[in-house]
Amino acid sequence: MARVRLQDVAALAGVSMKTVSNVVHGHPVVRAETRERVQRAIDQLGYRPHLQARNLVTGRTGLLALAFPTLLNPYFAELAHVFSAAAAERGYRLLLEETGGHSDSERQILSGREAGMVDGVLFHPMRLTSVEIAQAAGDLPLVLLGEEPAPISNDHVMIDNLAAAAEAVAHLLALGRRRIGFLGHEAGELSHTSRTRLLGYQQGLEAGRLRLDTSLLVRAETGDAAGAERALSAALNDGLQIDALICRHDLVAIGALRALAAHGLTVPGDVAIIGWDDITVAAELRPSLTSVQPDLPALARRALDLLAERIDDYSGVGRHELVGHRLAVRESAPAS
Amino acid sequence: MARVRLQDVAALAGVSMKTVSNVVHGHPVVRAETRERVQRAIDQLGYRPHLQARNLVTGRTGLLALAFPTLLNPYFAELAHVFSAAAAERGYRLLLEETGGHSDSERQILSGREAGMVDGVLFHPMRLTSVEIAQAAGDLPLVLLGEEPAPISNDHVMIDNLAAAAEAVAHLLALGRRRIGFLGHEAGELSHTSRTRLLGYQQGLEAGRLRLDTSLLVRAETGDAAGAERALSAALNDGLQIDALICRHDLVAIGALRALAAHGLTVPGDVAIIGWDDITVAAELRPSLTSVQPDLPALARRALDLLAERIDDYSGVGRHELVGHRLAVRESAPAS
DNA sequence: CTGAAAGCGCTTACAG
DNA sequence: CTGAAAGCGCTTACAG
Numbered sequence: 176m177a178r179v180r181l182q183d184v185a186a187l188a189g190v191s192m193k194t195v196s197n198v199v200h201g202h203p204v205v206r207a208e209t210r211e212r213v214q215r216a217i218d219q220l221g222y223r224p225h226l227q228a229r230n231l232v233t234g235r236t237g238l239l240a241l242a243f244p245t246l247l248n249p250y251f252a253e254l255a256h257v258f259s260a261a262a263a264e265r266g267y268r269l270l271l272e273e274t275g276g277h278s279d280s281e282r283q284i285l286s287g288r289e290a291g292m293v294d295g296v297l298f299h300p301m302r303l304t305s306v307e308i309a310q311a312a313g314d315l316p317l318v319l320l321g322e323e324p325a326p327i328s329n330d331h332v333m334i335d336n337l338a339a340a341a342e343a344v345a346h347l348l349a350l351g352r353r354r355i356g357f358l359g360h361e362a363g364e365l366s367h368t369s370r371t372r373l374l375g376y377q378q379g380l381e382a383g384r385l386r387l388d389t390s391l392l393v394r395a396e397t398g399d400a401a402g403a404e405r406a407l408s409a410a411l412n413d414g415l416q417i418d419a420l421i422c423r424h425d426l427v428a429i430g431a432l433r434a435l436a437a438h439g440l441t442v443p444g445d446v447a448i449i450g451w452d453d454i455t456v457a458a459e460l461r462p463s464l465t466s467v468q469p470d471l472p473a474l475a476r477r478a479l480d481l482l483a484e485r486i487d488d489y490s491g492v493g494r495h496e497l498v499g500h501r502l503a504v505r506e507s508a509p510a511s
Numbered sequence: 512m513a514r515v516r517l518q519d520v521a522a523l524a525g526v527s528m529k530t531v532s533n534v535v536h537g538h539p540v541v542r543a544e545t546r547e548r549v550q551r552a553i554d555q556l557g558y559r560p561h562l563q564a565r566n567l568v569t570g571r572t573g574l575l576a577l578a579f580p581t582l583l584n585p586y587f588a589e590l591a592h593v594f595s596a597a598a599a600e601r602g603y604r605l606l607l608e609e610t611g612g613h614s615d616s617e618r619q620i621l622s623g624r625e626a627g628m629v630d631g632v633l634f635h636p637m638r639l640t641s642v643e644i645a646q647a648a649g650d651l652p653l654v655l656l657g658e659e660p661a662p663i664s665n666d667h668v669m670i671d672n673l674a675a676a677a678e679a680v681a682h683l684l685a686l687g688r689r690r691i692g693f694l695g696h697e698a699g700e701l702s703h704t705s706r707t708r709l710l711g712y713q714q715g716l717e718a719g720r721l722r723l724d725t726s727l728l729v730r731a732e733t734g735d736a737a738g739a740e741r742a743l744s745a746a747l748n749d750g751l752q753i754d755a756l757i758c759r760h761d762l763v764a765i766g767a768l769r770a771l772a773a774h775g776l777t778v779p780g781d782v783a784i785i786g787w788d789d790i791t792v793a794a795e796l797r798p799s800l801t802s803v804q805p806d807l808p809a810l811a812r813r814a815l816d817l818l819a820e821r822i823d824d825y826s827g828v829g830r831h832e833l834v835g836h837r838l839a840v841r842e843s844a845p846a847s
Numbered sequence: 848c849t850g851a852a853a854g855c856g857c858t859t860a861c862a863g
Numbered sequence: 864c865t866g867a868a869a870g871c872g873c874t875t876a877c878a879g
Contacts (some may be wrong), residue, residue: 178856180855180856180865181857181858182856182857188821190866191854191865191867192857192858192866192867193858193859193865193866193867194864194865194866196857196858196859197864197865200858203865204865205864205865206864206865209864209865219648219856223623223627224626224627224856224857225586225626225627225855225856225857226625226626226627226628226857227563227566227567227572227627227628227856227857228567228627228855228856228857228858228871229857229858230857230871230872231563231564231567231855231856231857231858231860231870231872231873232857232858232859232870233562233859233871234858234859236563236628236870238606245592246582246588246589246591246595247588247589247592247791248856249585249588249792250687251628252582252583252585252588252591253582253583255582255607256581256582256583256609257586259607259609260609263526268606268607268608269603269606269607270574270604270606270607271595271604271605271607272604273592273595273596276636280596287559288559289562290559290560290561290562290563291559291560291561291562291563291872292562292563292572292574313557347868369650377682379849388877398796399791400791400792400795401794401795404795426792426795429792429795429796430795432797432856433795433797436797455583455734455735455736456585456765456792458736458737459735459740459765459769460796461763461768461769461772461797485677491579494832512866514872515874516871516872517872517873517874518872518873526849526850527849527850527851528850528851528874529850529871529874530848530850530875532851532873532874532875533848533849540848540849541848541849542848542849545848545849554855560872560873561865561872561873562872562873563871563872564855564871564872564873564874564875565872565874566855566874567854567855567856567857567871567873567874568854568855568872568873568874568875569855569873569874569875571857627856760873770848806873
């Protein structure tokens with residue numbers, strides 16, 4: 176069955192293509208009688224506008240690329256969900272791009288590989304430096320997400336992880352905890368995310384007149400729950416003494432829960448735990464997880480606003496914005 | 512900065528558009544010297560092929576829609592991840608479509624709204640009946656996923672949920688459990704997924720010479736962990752006596768873990784638990800979750816194969832295929 | 848090995 | 864209120 180074209184509808188209805196186009200777009204200029212005739216032809220033929228052709232003319236596709244490390248991390252899955260909904264409200268659809276956190280894949284995102292397929296790109300980098308991003312990003316409408324350093328020329332939206340980390344520490348101090356560890360930063364080169372959260376952790380300690388004790392820092396070989404569990408188990412075997420733990424993200428906290436239980440430590444009795452991202456399951460774990468909750472809807476809204484301006488040819492200096500966060504307080508580190 | 516077109520490159524290199532096109536596509540016919548000259552022009556101008564334009568001519572976009580209920584359920588997030596990787600291997604990219612499990616959104620998927628934007632659709636329905644699917648699906652290349660009934664005219668790939676449920680029951684029987692409950696099917700109209708899994712559950716009981724006891728069936732108002740927790744808590748308060756529990760999916764099992772703990776019941780000591788989908792966190796819970804693990808890579812491979820054939824104009828009768836599954840045995844229902 | 852022309856299906860000025 | 868023409872940026876036969 177060959178494609179039904181605008182032209183076929185026009186021929187059947189006995190009008191020009193322009194008139195059919197007017198009906199399809201609901202332009203009110205068409206006489207009621209004509210409109211009806213055209214609509215009948217559309218229905219009869221089962222005509223659907225060919226989006227690619229329309230886009231070629233308008234120069235817009237209604238598609239946005241959303242690039243991030245992996246859907247396997249529930250945080251990014253939930254981020255994608257929120258962005259997908261916010262994008263839909265503005266008439267945009269999302270093209271998924273999992274980078275795996277590899278710099279090659281990240282570079283490809285900016286390479287213009289999508290030229291003509293997407294109107295803009297939302298990109299949560301993990302590895303690329305701001306210099307690399309600035310170099311690779313052409314005149315592609317782009318908004319950066321997350322804690323990686325963003326070049327001044329590009330727009331960037333994130334939560335204040337420095338403050339969030341410090342608040343997490345303050346929360347634990349208020350609970351009377353003094354030996355507060357940090358779990359889950361990379362064993363190899365630190366991601367900027369880890370760096371920022373660790374810095375905030377240090378600030379929080381200093382604000383509480385505690386000294387940073389690097390022996391309370393537990394790196395993990397992998398960023399998932401299993402890696403965190405192994406790392407913390409090994410550290411506990413080596414005599415690590417903690418009464419609280421800040422986890423780089425919730426998956427790490429899930430691994431920590433297992434490691435602590437295996438060592439006979441209760442949460443929050445022996446060790447209070449705070450996670451990061453507040454993924455949906457966090458509230459359903461035993462104990463439920465206290466976690467830094469980014470304001471994802473606000474993040475999506477601002478990022479999409481900025482991207483819309485870029486698509487509308489805004490080419491000024493990069494805007495660097497913060498959106499809100501709060502500590503979702505639950506059983507693993509209750510209110511004092 | 513205006514777009515650089517094939518024509519601009521041709522002009523700069525002093526060749527025809529056809530020759531540039533040959534170079535871009537790596538056709539070996541071009542003389543080395545010419546190729547080099549063209550390549551220089553491409554680099555100098557920063558030319559990127561405009562995909563939309565190419566697609567309009569070739570009639571292919573390299574885009575596939577993947578439609579499913581929601582990314583908020585880790586199972587679908589992981590499904591999307593696996594499909595994304597498998598699609599990438601074949602040169603396809605995925606357009607995300609969250610239906611929310613609403614029949615309106617599901618109908619839209621099949622309405623041809625994407626006409627010209629995607630080459631085909633992978634669709635995991637939740638609400639639409641096979642009749643509705645058959646009616647709504649035009650000549651769109653389509654492969655159905657999941658347990659919903661599929662019209663004979665369409666291709667369909669799923670795991671054998673009936674067998675899986677029966678195996679889960681057999682596993683629990685082998686552990687000596689006799690009061691095996693089922694948790695998490697819809698309080699309102701049953702989804703076909705729930706229906707199939709319940710049926711397999713019943714088969715498993717009968718194979719073990721146990722009678723179905725409907726008082727061991729616990730419906731939930733919502734499909735998330737919190738809904739399952741509330742439902743099971745209420746049932747336990749009402750005197751429900753069980754020594755094992757099959758959960759409609761892993762999120763339900765997570766909720767069950769909390770409800771059981773709150774009632775002082777241990778897992779697997781008092782109650783053994785089996786979940787479904789084997790989402791990544793299942794292995795990291797306390798206790799780690801025994802769960803039905805679908806062979807997702809095989810699912811993606813087969814679905815993509817079938818879709819590729821549909822895109823290649825195969826228009827025969829629908830293929831209905833099963834891919835493998837196994838019971839991932841962990842702490843919540845250990846091996847006997 | 849290379850070029851000139853037609854065409855993918857639509858929209859956008861421009862006339863009328 | 865409606866029509867005829869040009870053009871979006873590419874690829875595909877068809878010549879040479």
